[in-house]
Amino acid sequence: MSNLLEVNHLAVSFSTEEGEVQVVRDVSFSLKKGETLAILGESGCGKSVLCKSILRILPENGSIKSGEVILNGENMTKLSPKSMDRVRGKEISMIFQDPMTLLNPTITIGKQIMEAVLIHQKISKSAAKKKSIELMELVGLDDAENRHAQYPHHFSGGMRQRSVIAIALACNPKVLIADEPTTALDVTIQAQILELIQEIQAKTGISIIFITHDLGVAAQLAQRIAVMYAGKIVEIGTAQDIFYDPRHPYTWGLMSSLPKIDSDEGLLNCISGMPPNLLHLPRGDAFAQRNKYALKIDYLAEPPMFKISATHSAATWLLHQDAPKVQPPVRFQGL
Amino acid sequence: MNDVIYLGKKVIQFVLVIVLLSIIVFYMSRLSPGDPLMSYYGDGVERMNTAQKLEAMDKLGLNAPIYKQYIDWLANAAHGEYGISYKYKQDVTVVIGDVYKNTIILGGLAYTLNFLLALLLGIFCTLHEDQTIDKIICKVGVVTSCIPSFWVSLLLILIFSINLGILPSSGAYALGQSNNLTSRIGHLVLPLTVLVLSHLWYYTYMIRNKLVEEIRQDYVLLCKVKGLNKKQIVYKHCLRNIMPSYITIMAISVPHILGGTYVVEKVFSYPGLGSLCFESAKYHDYNMLLVLCLITGILVVFVNMLAQVINDKIDPRMKHDRSEIDWNCNTATSI
Ligand SMILES: Nc1ncnc2c1ncn2[C@@H]1O[C@H](COP(=O)(O)OP(=O)(O)OP(=O)(O)O)[C@@H](O)[C@H]1O
Numbered sequence: 001m002s003n004l005l006e007v008n009h010l011a012v013s014f015s016t017e018e019g020e021v022q023v024v025r026d027v028s029f030s031l032k033k034g035e036t037l038a039i040l041g042e043s044g045c046g047k048s049v050l051c052k053s054i055l056r057i058l059p060e061n062g063s064i065k066s067g068e069v070i071l072n073g074e075n076m077t078k079l080s081p082k083s084m085d086r087v088r089g090k091e092i093s094m095i096f097q098d099p100m101t102l103l104n105p106t107i108t109i110g111k112q113i114m115e116a117v118l119i120h121q122k123i124s125k126s127a128a129k130k131k132s133i134e135l136m137e138l139v140g141l142d143d144a145e146n147r148h149a150q151y152p153h154h155f156s157g158g159m160r161q162r163s164v165i166a167i168a169l170a171c172n173p174k175v176l177i178a179d180e181p182t183t184a185l186d187v188t189i190q191a192q193i194l195e196l197i198q199e200i201q202a203k204t205g206i207s208i209i210f211i212t213h214d215l216g217v218a219a220q221l222a223q224r225i226a227v228m229y230a231g232k233i234v235e236i237g238t239a240q241d242i243f244y245d246p247r248h249p250y251t252w253g254l255m256s257s258l259p260k261i262d263s264d265e266g267l268l269n270c271i272s273g274m275p276p277n278l279l280h281l282p283r284g285d286a287f288a289q290r291n292k293y294a295l296k297i298d299y300l301a302e303p304p305m306f307k308i309s310a311t312h313s314a315a316t317w318l319l320h321q322d323a324p325k326v327q328p329p330v331r332f333q334g335l
Numbered sequence: 336m337n338d339v340i341y342l343g344k345k346v347i348q349f350v351l352v353i354v355l356l357s358i359i360v361f362y363m364s365r366l367s368p369g370d371p372l373m374s375y376y377g378d379g380v381e382r383m384n385t386a387q388k389l390e391a392m393d394k395l396g397l398n399a400p401i402y403k404q405y406i407d408w409l410a411n412a413a414h415g416e417y418g419i420s421y422k423y424k425q426d427v428t429v430v431i432g433d434v435y436k437n438t439i440i441l442g443g444l445a446y447t448l449n450f451l452l453a454l455l456l457g458i459f460c461t462l463h464e465d466q467t468i469d470k471i472i473c474k475v476g477v478v479t480s481c482i483p484s485f486w487v488s489l490l491l492i493l494i495f496s497i498n499l500g501i502l503p504s505s506g507a508y509a510l511g512q513s514n515n516l517t518s519r520i521g522h523l524v525l526p527l528t529v530l531v532l533s534h535l536w537y538y539t540y541m542i543r544n545k546l547v548e549e550i551r552q553d554y555v556l557l558c559k560v561k562g563l564n565k566k567q568i569v570y571k572h573c574l575r576n577i578m579p580s581y582i583t584i585m586a587i588s589v590p591h592i593l594g595g596t597y598v599v600e601k602v603f604s605y606p607g608l609g610s611l612c613f614e615s616a617k618y619h620d621y622n623m624l625l626v627l628c629l630i631t632g633i634l635v636v637f638v639n640m641l642a643q644v645i646n647d648k649i650d651p652r653m654k655h656d657r658s659e660i661d662w663n664c665n666t667a668t669s670i
């Protein structure tokens with residue numbers, strides 16, 4: 001099957017008072033139809049910026065420096081703003097981290113969903129209203145007829161996230177980018193929203209890029225997983241590859257930081273040290289300072305992506321043919 | 336029920352403010368140095384001796400203590416008698432009745448024109464934010480708003496009335512042509528131009544900044560994801576959300592533009608409330624001054640309260656907050 005979405009060597013920078021910050025560096029991945037790709041990474045590694053750059057909704061001080069985003073064979077980084085407006089919502093859509101402030105507080109939920117329905121489709125107002133009520137039912141907002149006329153302040157966080165999902169799905173896009181859609185919600189609501197997203201995918205066959213910093217969520221949803229560190233994808237592969245045969249020391253760190261039910265240790269493992277300052281990236285591998293297995297070359301040159309199998313690659317010098325063989329410290333025992 | 340209490344509170348507030356205003360103006364005009372007899376008897380005052388002056392003062396009721404004069408005035412005002420103008424020796428209401436329409440025409444036109452243009456310019460600048468045209472408009476705007484209006488008036492009179500001779504420099508209409516529409520319009524052009532030039536940028540700038548701020552709100556991100564373009568986002572979402580601020584600006588600017596109108600009336604010898612106001616203050620025409628101050632004050636206070644009420648009604652968020660506060664007050668008083 002060919003790729004629905006392809007991101008090739010994408011680089012995004014922000015110009016700030018202190019200088020240029022490279023937030024996304026040489027990111028490449030692809031997405032097939034009906035597939036879910038999870039992008040894992042700690043806070044501040046550039047996940048949200050990556051999503052926004054794909055949709056070209058970066059804040060004005062941010063810009064795509066190089067690379068391409070190919071959707072259905074068309075390079076979106078080259079599209080005019082006008083053509084880009086026709087792609088957003090129709091071909092590719094997005095939901096966000098914090099649903100509380102995403103809806104216009106002065107317009108009813110129903111109208112906001114109807115607007116999304118009407119923007120790419122030539123249908124009558126009443127048909128749009130019917131469609132918007134269907135959408136509200138699809139995302140599990142009960143009493144849709146009455147809810148339709150209510151304002152966002154009548155809605156709880158979970159209900160707002162459902163409304164945002166309804167808006168994102170209004171024109172049946174082929175790709176949905178979900179940027180940590182459950183982070184700001186209660187645990188019980190989190191599970192409901194995840195279920196909802198899975199249900200919708202089963203019904204519509206939509207392709208999903210799911211951003212998260214939760215390995216468990218990634219395991220539950222995704223067929224493929226990309227691990228991101230300091231603006232780069234350091235390891236990418238199928239869920240099997242990542243969980244049963246992780247190759248990057250950072251991925252090892254993530255795995256061992258999972259709480260183990262049968263463990264005697266009272267403490268959780270965590271990766272020591274702080275993520276690097278993106279404004280002054282160190283020479284060589286950005287992860288070297290925190291890496292127990294760092295080699296001398298890690299401080300000198302950035303590792304390229306080494307291919308491990310057809311589906312699996314990782315960017316660490318440990319995979320170089322001359323590197324010493326290291327036993328991964330963790331074995332995945334199921335979640 | 337809540338609405339009735341709300342309205343009742345506003346009315347009481349309104350009456351209190353106006354009574355207070357009348358007391359202050361009453362005292363201040365009488366305490367300020369100068370001779371009210373001058374406006375009634377003109378130069379004849381110089382030939383009067385002390386006894387005659389005292390008698391004249393008695394006749395005008397100006398010898399009693401001020402608080403007594405105020406109570407008398409209040410009693411008369413309750414019957415709709417606001418006293419005579421010392422200068423015109425006519426009922427104050429008659430003198431005002433002759434000219435108030437001129438002020439309404441000039442002030443009303445200036446007000447409407449200013450806010451219409453400010454909104455259009457504000458939207459235009461927002462849509463072209465940080466482009467050359469926006470920067471030029473901003474620069475020109477700052478310059479025009481910094482020039483004092485009386486100076487612009489004189490400059491315009493010099494150019495259009497004296498040098499070119501195409502527009503009249505004073506009055507509201509040519510002699511004996513009070514029903515001639517062309518003559519009236521001709522006399523309005525210069526004063527209106529001054530009023531627009533000196534106020535327009537002030538409001539445009541406020542509206543532009545509100546819009547530019549609004550377009551950085553989170554909900555705009557979701558609008559972009561839907562596929563709305565900047566124009567649609569500004570017209571359908573942002574404008575609506577800045578309306579409460581716009582209306583507030585409109586309300587608080589009534590005194591601003593009214594004050595401007597009074598000054599411009601004076602410069603162009605345009606017969607209106609402004610010219611009357613200056614005269615009555617200059618000649619200690621107490622009754623006239625008080626009534627003019629009250630008319631102006633009632634208008635300003637009323638319009639400010641109107642803004643509050645409209646604000647409360649237009650924004651569902653504010654309404655929500657208010658009803659909660661009201662509820663708290665009621666329970667507090669009932670306990
Ligand atoms: N407008 C901006 N100007 C400058 N730097 C920015 C801007 N927006 C984001 N950044 C920087 O980009 C980096 C990545 O931010 P991003 O929001 O993508 O992180 P994230 O991976 O989504 O984290 P989280 O899990 O907390 O959402 C951060 O270090 C942040 O400081």
Ligand SMILES: [Mg+2]
Nearest residue numbers: 047048097180
């Ligand atoms: Mg984020």
